[in-house]
Amino acid sequence: MPNDERAPGSVLLRGGTVYSPADPFATAMVVDGSTIAWIGSEGAADGFADGVDEVVDLHGALVTPAFTDAHVHATATGLALTGLDLAGALDLADALARITAYADAHPGHRVLLGHGWDSARWPGGRAPSRAELDTASGGRPLYLTRADMHSAVVTTALLRLVPGATRIEELPGYHPDAPLTRDAHHAARRAAHAALTPEQRREAQRATLRHAASLGIASLHECAGPDISGEEDLTGLLRLAGEEPGPRVVGYWAEAATSAADKVIERVRDLGAVGAAGDLFADGSLGSHTACLHQPYADAPHTGTSYLTEAQIAEHVAACTEAGLQAGFHAIGDAAITAVINGVRAAAERLGIDRVRAARHRAEHAEMLTPATIAALADLGIIASVQPAFDVAWGGDDGMYAQRLGVERARTLNPYAALLKAGVPLALGSDSPVTALDPWGTVRAAAFHRTPEHRISVRAAFTAHTRGGRRAERRDEAGVLVPGAPADYALFSCGDLVVQIPDERVANWSTDPRSGTPGLPDLTPGTELPRCLRTVVGGRTVYERPNE
Structure with missing residues (x-):
């Protein structure tokens, strides 16, 4: 699809279902340039048909806000x-x-x-x-x-x-x-x-952006850093995303700073990143026995690896807060999460907790949590950037988590319901290529967690994978279909729309029109996931499914 430098025109979408809190019964939407202008019913849509550049018959398709994948390596x-x-x-x-x-x-x-x-x-x-x-x-x-x-x-x-x-x-x-x-x-x-040539790198990045667009993803949070990908890789990706139609890329650079005057802060800005965050490693991973634990692994006589001290974390958070940047840390093991919380709290004691909360610092992965650490994340305003497909890949009593930690500790991992109940903001992602770009599969994984008490509703998971991701990049107006919001949306072909809740005692049910609750696709395991028909970013179509 060629890059069209012209401003996007106006379009009326009608004859489908529009997932919007502005109107739970909406069947039509008008987009004017890069902004959503109107959402409403089919009958009222007639008044817009002659005044727009394009009319799209949805043929029953579902229109939703486009997804944000909050953690990728493009x-x-x-x-x-x-x-x-x-x-x-x-x-x-x-x-x-x-x-x-x-x-x-x-x-x-x-x-x-x-x-x-x-x-x-x-x-x-x-x-x-x-x-x-x-x-x-x-x-x-x-x-x-x-x-x-x-x-x-x-x-x-x-x-x-x-x-x-x-x-x-x-x-x-x-x-x-x-x-x-x-x-x-x-x-x-x-x-x-x-050893990669610039063209090899660019083609790999282009493949990622195209694949993401084909899935209804409009925003990717690239988690780069000196030990992960390098400066040239990040700047090349940001340049490519700006030159060619596709998902926008929000860059994070994982390098620790010691003060607001640190050259790291200047480097983050020069690279075009929005934070010194992402995979700034507080520890490693459970699979590699490098996640940092309070108690030894079940299958190894040690507690993993710590990469940052609480003092270093506090210095970094204070430096980023003073510079107006987001800080963030890769933290999987319970000891690493404790270190991050203690470091952020020390920075809050120095600068004031309201200032630290307002910065929306991030914890990537945050898998081994306790009630106390969940409460601390909420108190400090830390966003939990999490990957539900990890539970699909490694959860369960026979999975890798159980091998590394034992069954009882493994069952405590990724407690999404407790995070939401405590008020911790969630942003969902994939950590691709660790797990695949698969937004509807990610929503399903959160709603049907292997440990039932950790499940959240499909609606909550969907919100965390759309609006939650945009809020994590401090764009509160985005990630939702309401008049005045950015025109980032996707069209999906799917089956019946239902309301699904994380309670096994209650069956899925079709949306009752009288409830005013918009439905989403039935994501019960074994059902077919929705297929993306079109992805629009800032009012421009960046993907359209070929006719079959």
Whole structure:
């Protein structure tokens, strides 16, 4: 679709269902340029038909605010979409066979990149050895991230690409024949990504933006940083998103600051980011045994890894608050979340709690929570940027969480109902490519959490994945279909609309017109998810499903 520099025109959409708090029975909507102008009934729509540039017959389609994915890694996602994806590997032998086939099919790639292996799912539970990878790749540089992106396996040739001044074998997290973690992983990742050509990077990013648009996503929160993707990667992504029609990208840069005068603050602004946040690591991940816990892992004799002290967190939050930027931290383990809360509270004691609350600092993932830490998140105004598909991938009494933590601790993870009840703002995302871009699947995962007491209603989950994401980027007027709001919306083909609540004692029911409660698609597991027909960002169509 060519980039159209002209201002978007006016359009009347009619003959469908419009999901709007302004009118729960709306069947039509008028958009004027980049703004929603009117929402109402089919009969009243007749008065607008002659005064707009376009009339769209919805043929019963559902119109909703477009989704916001509040945590993505665009280049890595694009590489997984277009490259070596090991998420479906059945076992170690299957993974090695896929690596060999990919290497044979891409003789011109300087570095082979892949993602998604998860040895916890394989018989024997063993990751590939370096010798096995060397053989499978034909001796070429190969970098393969684990599903959680917090560890990787690499070939000997990839290690040789790490700059000579960096002795990777001396870095924390290096092992001669096991997955790399911590600083050793970061060094290997930088070397692998540095081998990408600008065109490879741009094509990967373009693939992500196009795929997101095809799903009804209008905004992506890119979680970049010096140990994740690099400055050139972030600026290139922001430039691409500004040049070509597609989802908008909101950038976060994960680098710690010590004061408002710190060069980090200047760098964040120069990069075009809105915060020194995202994957600023307070800890690692459960799958890689690097999430920081108060008590040892059930399957390892340690408590994981802490990357930031409470004092460092307090300095960073104070610096960002004074600079008018969002701060944020990747925190999964309960000890890491405690450190973040204590650090934010120390900054609030220095600057005033109202000032810190107003900044809307973020906690990414925030999985291992207690009633006390949930209450603290609410008190400090911290936004919980969470990924419900994690529970689908690793939850349950037989899942990876239970392997790492034991069943009882695992059942406490990702308590969305308790977060909402306490008043903690939620923003939903995928952490793609850790889990896939899949907004309706994400809403389903939150509404049908494996642990019933953590479930929230479909309506609450949908709001967290639309308006919640925009509020997390401090755009309160967006993410909802009401007159005066930005024209970011999507059209979906779906079945009957229902109201679903997280109470197993009450069945799903079709919306009663007398209730004034708008319905959403039936997301009961096993039902078909809605299909996106069109995505509009700022009044411009950025995706339209081909006629079938």
